[in-house]
Amino acid sequence: MDILDKILAGLNPAQKEAVEAPDGPLLILAGPGSGKTRVITHRIAYLVRIRGVNPQRIMAVTFTNKAAREMTERLERLMSYAVKELTIGTFHAICSRILRRDGSAIGIDNRFVIYDGDDQTRLLKRCLQELNLDPKQYAPAALASAISSAKAHLLDPRQYLERGRSYFDEIAARVYELYQQRLRESNALDFDDLLMMAVLLFRRNPDVLERYQSRYLHLLVDEFQDTNLVQYELIRQIGGKHRNICVVGDPDQSIYSWRFADLRNILSFEKDYPDARVILLEQSYRSTRTILETASRIIMANQQRKPKNLWTENEVGEPVSTVETYNEQEEAQFVAREVERLVSRGEASLGDFAVMYRTNAQSRVIEETFLRHGISHRLVAGTRFYERREVKDIIAYLRLIQNPNDGVSLMRIINIPQRGIGDQSQARFSAWAKSLDLSLYEVLKQLAGKEMKAPFTPHVAGVLCAFAGMMEGLAARSNELNLVDLFDLVVERTNYRAYLMNMPDGEERWDNVMELRKVAEQHRDLYPPDGLTAFLEGVTLVSDVDSLEEGVPAVTLITLHQAKGLEFPVVFIVGMEEGLLPHFRSFDDPAQMEEERRLCYVGVTRAKKRLYLVRAFRRNLMGRSIVTEPSRFLADIPRDKLATGSSWQEERGGVDASQYAWEKPSLSAAVARPDLKAGDRVRHAQFGEGVVVGIKATSNDTEATVAFDGHGVKKLLMSFARLEKVV
C-alpha cells in the first residue's frame, strides 16, 4: 500500500483536510472523541514521510507526559523510524531542556533544580518569616497563586505591583520579589519559571531565539484551550519564523482557568494569524448517541461559547442513569454493586470502568468500599508518590548533591534523620547565613573548613560540620558513581533505613524508598552527572496521570480534571450535587460556573457506552452531615435520555423512593415509621421535645425533620435517632 494511503486510511474528510493542510497556521477545533490526537500524529507522519520534513525540525507539545508517550507510540507504528528525533513533550519538559542548554544566557546555571509545589510552599513560608508577615493573614497558598499568576502573565515583581489593586497585591509583590531572589540564590526554578524564563531567554537573546525558530519548521500544540499567556507567547516565539503552527483544542473542554489558562488564546490565534486555516472536527467516534446528546445539552447552557454541531454515527445505546443514593457510603456501594453486576453479566470487565469525582477527598469512600467488595482499582493520585515524605527526603539529598545551593532541600534534610539541629538552631543557622550574605551551603562548607567560628554551641557546630563533611563526601563521589550506587550510598551514609524503621509505618515507607530506587535504575546507564539530572527532572515533572497504564484489570478512580483526554466504556460521575459539581467556590462567579459546566461536560464525554450520574442525598462535609441538592447540570438532561422518566426539573430536592432511575440500592436497617407524621409531637434524648415538620422516605431509611423547642430544626434518621411520640 502506498504510504499516503496508509497515513490517510480511515480518516474522515475533515481529518484528512487537517492532516494534509498546506504550510501556514492551522487551528483545529475538535470535539470530544473526534480524533484530535489521531490528527496530530497522522499530520506529523504526513509531514515527515510525504513532505519530507526532517523529524528534527518538528516539535509537538502536549499537556501531560502520558499524552506525549502515547503520541510517540502511535508515531512509532505509523513511521517506525526517526521518531526519536522528533521533539515531543510537555511545555515544562521542553522548556527545561531549552534552559539546561541555553539558560546560561540569562544567568541560569544548567544544574538548576526544579521546585515543585511543596518546595515552593516551604520557600514561601521562609520568605514570609523573613518579611515578618503572618502566614495566617497571608496564606502561602494565596501568595503562591498570586505569584503563579504574575509569572503566567510574564510580570516581574515591579510590573505586578504596578498592576496591583489591593493591599494584598502589594504584599504579594514584596513576597514575590524576595521569593524570586531566593530561588535564584538556590539555583532553582519553579514550574512557572520554566516557562517564563524560556520566554525571557528568547526575548533577551534574539540570537538564541533565532536558532530555535530556524530549527523548528513545524510546531504542533495539543489541548490548546488550556494554554496560558506564557505558553501562548512561547508558541509565538518558537513558531514565529516559519509560522507553521498547528494548534488543536476544544474550547468546551477548557478547565484550567485556575492555572491561568486563557480561552482568549483561541481568539488571539485567529487575530494574530489572520491567514490561519480553521478546521472543525465535529464527528465523534467515542460515545453513544445518547451520551453525546446528553453532553451537548449540558454544554449548550453555557452563554460564553461558540455553538458547534457534534454528531455521531454510533448507536443510540443505553440511556443515561441518574441515581440518587442516601449518602456517600451508599453511593459508593451502588457503584461497587453496579460494577459487580456488569462484570458478572459479562457486559464489561474491570478495566472498562472509571469513577470520576470533583474533589480528591471523594475518592476515599469509594476506595474503602471497593476494598471491602474486593474490587481491584487504581487510584490516580491518592497521596502522590513523589510527594511522600520519605521520597522527597531522598530526592532532597540527591538534589543537594547536584546543586549545593538548593536551600529548600538543605533545610529539609538538615535534621533528617535527627541530628539534634532543632528549630532554634535552624533559625539561628539561616539568620547567620543571611547576615553573612552567604548561601546556606557556603556557610556549612566554611564551617567545616574551620574558616569561621560559629555562634552555636560546640555540639551543634560539630554536628553541622559532620553534616557538611558528609554532603561534601557524597558530592565528591557523585561524578564517579552511577545513579543507583549514589542512591544507595546516600541511604547508607544517612542511615535512612534505620531512621524509617523507627516509625510506626516504617516498612511501608521503606518500600517507597525502594520504589524510588527502581525509578533511579532506569537512568543507570547514563553518565553519572547526566543520570542524576535526568532522574531529578523526571521525578519533578511527572504528573499522576502519567503513570496510568492501559489494560490493567482494575477500576480507575480519577478526578474530572485528570480524566481529560481519557476514555472508558463505563463511567460513573459521583457527587452530582450543588456544592460539589458545581463546586461552591464557583457559585458567585458566572465565568467559574461555566467552567464547572465544562468540567461536567468533560466527564460525561469520557464515557463510550454507559454513563451513570450519581448523587448522594446526604453527604459528610468537614465532619458534619449535610443534605444536598441535585446538581443543576442534571436539570439540563432531556428526559428521554434518562433511564427512567424521572425528571429532575419537577422533583428537585425530592427524595421519593419511586424516583430512582436505577434499581434501588437496598441496604439493611430499613426502619420505616409510618406511624409518625408531620405535626406529631416527639421527644428526643438530647434535643428534648419538638414538632415533626416533615417526613421523607429515603432508599433505606426514613428521615424526620423536627423543629425542637429551643434547639432549632434538625433532620434526624429514624433508624438512629430514638424519637418518642409524645401523646
Added chain:
DNA sequence: GCCTCTGGATTTTTT
C-alpha cells in the same frame, strides 16, 4: 531538643 497533646482550621482542580 524532641515528643506528645490539644485546639483550630480546613478541602478544588495540577504541570
Added chain:
DNA sequence: ATCCAGAGGC
C-alpha cells in the same frame, strides 16, 4: 474526619 501548628512536659 484529618492534618497542622503551637504549647507544654520530658
